[in-house]
Amino acid sequence: MSSRKVDPRISDVRAYVIDSKGVGGDYHDRADGHWLVDGAISTPMSLYADYRRSRTSWGIAVLGSILVEIELEDRTVGIATGLGGEPACFLIEKHFKRFLVGSDCRDINRLWDQMYRASLPYGRKGLAPAAISVVDLALWDVVGKLRGEPVFNLIGGRVRDEIPAYMTGIRPDVARELGFWGAKVPLPISPAAGPEGMVRNVEALAEYRSMAGQDFPLMVDCYMSLDVPYAVELAARCRSKGVDVHWFEECLNPDDVDGHRLLKERAPLERWTTGEHEYTRYGFRELLRHRAVDILQPDVMWVGGLTELLRVSAMAAAYDVPVVPHGSGNYSYHFVVSQPHSPFVEYLNSSPGSDEVSPVFGGLFVDEAIPVNGKVRVSDAPGFGLELDRRAANLIRPYEA
Ligand SMILES: [Mg+2]
Numbered sequence: 001m002s003s004r005k006v007d008p009r010i011s012d013v014r015a016y017v018i019d020s021k022g023v024g025g026d027y028h029d030r031a032d033g034h035w036l037v038d039g040a041i042s043t044p045m046s047l048y049a050d051y052r053r054s055r056t057s058w059g060i061a062v063l064g065s066i067l068v069e070i071e072l073e074d075r076t077v078g079i080a081t082g083l084g085g086e087p088a089c090f091l092i093e094k095h096f097k098r099f100l101v102g103s104d105c106r107d108i109n110r111l112w113d114q115m116y117r118a119s120l121p122y123g124r125k126g127l128a129p130a131a132i133s134v135v136d137l138a139l140w141d142v143v144g145k146l147r148g149e150p151v152f153n154l155i156g157g158r159v160r161d162e163i164p165a166y167m168t169g170i171r172p173d174v175a176r177e178l179g180f181w182g183a184k185v186p187l188p189i190s191p192a193a194g195p196e197g198m199v200r201n202v203e204a205l206a207e208y209r210s211m212a213g214q215d216f217p218l219m220v221d222c223y224m225s226l227d228v229p230y231a232v233e234l235a236a237r238c239r240s241k242g243v244d245v246h247w248f249e250e251c252l253n254p255d256d257v258d259g260h261r262l263l264k265e266r267a268p269l270e271r272w273t274t275g276e277h278e279y280t281r282y283g284f285r286e287l288l289r290h291r292a293v294d295i296l297q298p299d300v301m302w303v304g305g306l307t308e309l310l311r312v313s314a315m316a317a318a319y320d321v322p323v324v325p326h327g328s329g330n331y332s333y334h335f336v337v338s339q340p341h342s343p344f345v346e347y348l349n350s351s352p353g354s355d356e357v358s359p360v361f362g363g364l365f366v367d368e369a370i371p372v373n374g375k376v377r378v379s380d381a382p383g384f385g386l387e388l389d390r391r392a393a394n395l396i397r398p399y400e401a
Helices: 086-102 108-118 127-147 172-177 189-213 228-240 257-267 280-289 307-318 329-336 389-395
Strands: 012-020 065-072 077-083 163-168 183-186 218-221 247-249 272-274 345-348 396-398
Touching: 012 086, 065 086, 065 127, 077 086, 077 127, 086 108, 086 127, 108 127, 108 307, 127 307, 172 183, 172 189, 183 189, 189 218, 189 228, 189 257, 228 247, 228 257, 257 272, 257 280, 280 307, 307 329, 329 345, 389 396
Parallel strands: 163 183, 163 345, 183 218, 218 247, 247 272
Antiparallel strands: 012 065, 012 396, 065 077
């Protein structure tokens, strides 16, 4: 036993901006040519020809990644990454820090509630819960480190030894070769391209299907770019051409919650999923009440962190709706390994051509878990099992207001 005195009070909170592309929690902060930004992907901005070619053209990663450190009086340090760039760092340093410094790091429910309530006048969705999320994840990390326990042991322990993963990218053939159970591809053409674009979409999905082969689940991510009639027609055309789609993801503007009821009503045989751009238990309550969404996909790094994800998850469990977080690397893995109704994880392929398995957070951490043979094993290392890679230390800079 160490004779070190354990003191759970928070002595300091530090927010850092990460300037290097491909490093940290902002998945889309990638170099030119990367499939995630320059691949053919239908987006809400595809309506405008000037912003159709690249997702960087309209600023998908304008905020960028951040890192938060929470240090205790006994020098234990918790860390977490997420997105939000300088604006999120501003909120953490100028607003949320007052609730944290001097508090017992184990009082996560109170700290979460104070950050959330205090940011209600300007927050609720988007940037504010994203900033709260990174603080929340750093709190769980430091509590885990304080207790010498992995986070999943603090939220109920394991329900499985390894987690099957599906791979998101543009190479469903590679996903199959590497042992993933399925592949998710982006819908390439926006509805702005009209009826001819619809035909090209079905052709493109047929091509992805032939790359994947038969009897291998293929999912389609529509990234908020469709409306109800387009999504229903796309699903019907795929079905009539024999292009088997396992689920259609995030077809609608996230504010069109009622639209999901219509999707399920008009195409009940399809699986419809969404949630990666929804926030807090209040947003997910609306998605659950019509029983129209087949899988909820909150992102741990912006839904409100692990604390709020557990509340979303409890609600979803009462509807028997699986919760499979969007991306989120280790944060998602610790959650999923502990939840009976979270049967698998997403592995967002972060290599430029989506053909190699590499760390989601781009070398920011040592020991980030990555899938092996399409499965993720979660280590027993304390916290989220993430330590800052010394080589990444020069990629982060303290935020100065
Ligand atoms: Mg998605």
